[in-house]
């Protein structure tokens with residue numbers, strides 16, 4: 045049995061505007077142009093907002109949740125007449141999912157990579173060679189230690 | 197015609213470490229417009245707004261504000277060539293101006309590095325800097341107009357939306373970037389769904405490719421000879437992506453993709469051979485032939 049948790053919505057970070065989901069009146073304006081909804085039957089921004097509002101969102105923060113199919117195109121943000129910002133609700137759910145250790149491996153490892161090396165992509169000899177061929181200087185080196193210092 | 201503008205170049209990760217040919221064309225073409233790009237040390241990944249922001253908002257914001265703080269210390273605005281860098285740094289600056297809870301936490305962390313961000317210097321997308329220079333300024337630098345080339349413009353979501361934060365153009369009916377392409381002498385073809393997503397950030401690879409492939413099909417239907425983007429992530433989806441589309445979806449589009457600055461450099465008279473375009477996975481020759489190259 046699903047147990048509703050009306051307090052859940054308060055755990056969504058208000059920082060990026062995810063805290064306005066109570067204004068949602070379920071009009072579906074966010075669904076029509078959503079590329080994730082077009083490609084996945086079980087992805088629907090209106091339903092994601094509703095589930096978060098009532099607090100039956102465990103399935104959304106579980107491992108391999110459908111929320112990771114969101115392309116972050118922000119069409120729902122622009123189309124919603126109520127300023128609900130479905131994409132930011134989804135981002136807040138992603139945060140909760142990752143904090144619980146349920147985030148996709150490729151997502152958390154890419155974050156860890158940035159924190160460790162300061163860059164998403166590691167420099168390589170091949171790329172330096174190409175830069176040289178093009179007459180470009182060596183790629184800038186990110187100060188890796190600094191991020192570790194403040195974020196670990 | 198010299199604009200005498202100076203910016204700190206914020207390169208991000210994807211352009212210098214995966215697509216340096218875009219960096220080269222940008223340096224050359226913006227230089228020809230009188231824009232001085234100052235290189236700077238101390239930046240990290242912006243960090244990208246697709247995965248990192250989902251992994252943890254507070255650390256995403258901290259890394260972004262650190263970059264803004266480093267940029268501010270240099271005393272001028274930053275110029276980016278990537279929608280991801282633009283979205284992250286612009287949103288972080290916006291949140292800093294609103295000064296919410298998470299921002300306070302992030303600012304505290306910066307203090308231990310003796311850094312702070314006051315909002316004095318901001319982040320400019322290359323498209324918006326070019327918009328300031330204006331169609332006349334740009335066409336004034338064009339020596340070999342791209343006459344006869346039909347271009348499908350892909351803005352990329354993060355340049356346009358959320359429009360109240362990004363402030364570049366209308367989120368559903370943008371036209372600024374198209375005007376910039378026309379100022380090169382090329383013809384812009386509007387296609388169905390021209391503000392739709394490239395699909396890159398969807399987790400499921402096949403769905404991601406389907407979204408990108410549908411978009412390319414619409415461009416081709418409208419008669420496009422090539423795609424113009426202003427983001428290395430969109431570029432990757434439309435260039436390398438087409439190789440994957442062929443392999444996994446069995447569709448062979450062969451529509452060349454360019455960063456706007458590459459088209460600008462070609463129109464300014466740069467020899468395409470010297471721009472490293474042979475590194476594109478989709479052969480650019482059919483597009484170059486149209487402009488007699």
Ligand code: SF4
Pocket residue numbers: 067068069070071072073074075089090093123124125126127128129130
């Ligand atoms: S989030 Fe906005 S657009 Fe979507 S159903 Fe609710 S009110 Fe409508």
Ligand code: SF4
Pocket residue numbers: 074077078079080081089113114115116117118119120121130131134
């Ligand atoms: S941001 Fe995500 S939920 Fe919103 S329309 Fe785009 S894919 Fe759908």
